[in-house]
Amino acid sequence: MATISWSALMSAGIPEIDADHKTLIGLVNALHRSIGDEEEYATLGSVLKALQEYTEYHFAREERVMGAARYPSLIAHSLAHRRHEQQVRDLRQRYEDDRQAVRAKECLDFLHKWLIEHICSTDMDYRPWVIGHAGAVSAAESISITGPRPVAATLDWRALRLLVVDDNRNFSEVMRTILEGVGVRDIAVAHDLSTAKLAVEGKDFDIVIIDWHVGAESGLDLVAWLRRHPLLKDLPILMLSGHERIGSREMVLAAGADEFMEKPISARGLLLCLARLLTRREQSR
Numbered sequence: 001m002a003t004i005s006w007s008a009l010m011s012a013g014i015p016e017i018d019a020d021h022k023t024l025i026g027l028v029n030a031l032h033r034s035i036g037d038e039e040e041y042a043t044l045g046s047v048l049k050a051l052q053e054y055t056e057y058h059f060a061r062e063e064r065v066m067g068a069a070r071y072p073s074l075i076a077h078s079l080a081h082r083r084h085e086q087q088v089r090d091l092r093q094r095y096e097d098d099r100q101a102v103r104a105k106e107c108l109d110f111l112h113k114w115l116i117e118h119i120c121s122t123d124m125d126y127r128p129w130v131i132g133h134a135g136a137v138s139a140a141e142s143i144s145i146t147g148p149r150p151v152a153a154t155l156d157w158r159a160l161r162l163l164v165v166d167d168n169r170n171f172s173e174v175m176r177t178i179l180e181g182v183g184v185r186d187i188a189v190a191h192d193l194s195t196a197k198l199a200v201e202g203k204d205f206d207i208v209i210i211d212w213h214v215g216a217e218s219g220l221d222l223v224a225w226l227r228r229h230p231l232l233k234d235l236p237i238l239m240l241s242g243h244e245r246i247g248s249r250e251m252v253l254a255a256g257a258d259e260f261m262e263k264p265i266s267a268r269g270l271l272l273c274l275a276r277l278l279t280r281r282e283q284s285r
């Protein structure tokens with residue numbers, strides 16, 4: 001199935017809603033690419049988790065926007081949202097029960113179809129009611145993927161400079177989709193340790209996200225190298241691992257990383273973790 005591109009014709013008239021739609025489209029595209037990935041559970045599992053989180057949060061945001069604009073078809077639209085939420089929940093459950101289940105083409109085609117139909121048709125119906133409506137705009141701004149209010153009023157995702165060190169290109173794209181969804185614009189990706197070292201020595205980053213296994217190399221070696229580096233020893237590090245191992249967290253933290261997350265990751269969990277790292281860094285300054 002062809003990947004989908006967001007276009008201005010799909011604009012619902014509220015920038016935050018458009019940003020959510022771009023993220024949802026990015027996740028559905030990632031879903032297709034993740035089938036058959038050599039680390040499929042880590043990648044596809046993360047996409048399905050993120051899709052569930054994003055649909056539930058986005059629908060809540062959209063319903064606030066429609067309510068603020070007194071959109072007359074709010075109830076029917078909300079019922080369609082409840083059906084879609086259930087479909088994504090079922091898909092994710094089927095994947096957890098049987099990892100072959102969602103590889104069926106019909107299943108992905110179905111998701112693709114409803115998302116595009118919903119964004120391009122059902123959502124377009126409320127556009128004339130919300131466009132230029134001050135209450136609808138502030139309703140959209142009152143909620144975010146990380147909670148009812150922005151995690152930290154001072155946290156500016158758009159100013160964040162991030163380096164992702166992961167040899168898995170599909171997973172790196174999933175990370176990019178999630179991060180761009182909250183407005184992060186400066187995301188560098190390194191697929192091996194020597195590229196990562198050159199990147200951090202050549203530019204200031206706010207956070208480095210490192211996978212445990214970077215090809216045949218160990219992300220732990222990069223953590224140790226950073227902690228020994230006279231200029232980079234305080235750089236916040238989030239380490240990821242797709243290989244469940246007892247004691248992984250303790251090992252990673254003992255090596256010098258600040259945070260640890262297991263793949264498949266949760267989009268909300270990732271963003272809250274990054275927010276924690278940034279807040280801690282600000283407090284230590």
Ligand SMILES: [Fe+2]
Pocket residue numbers: 021058062118119123
């Ligand atoms: Fe929508």
Ligand SMILES: [Fe+2]
Pocket residue numbers: 062077081118122123
């Ligand atoms: Fe909708």
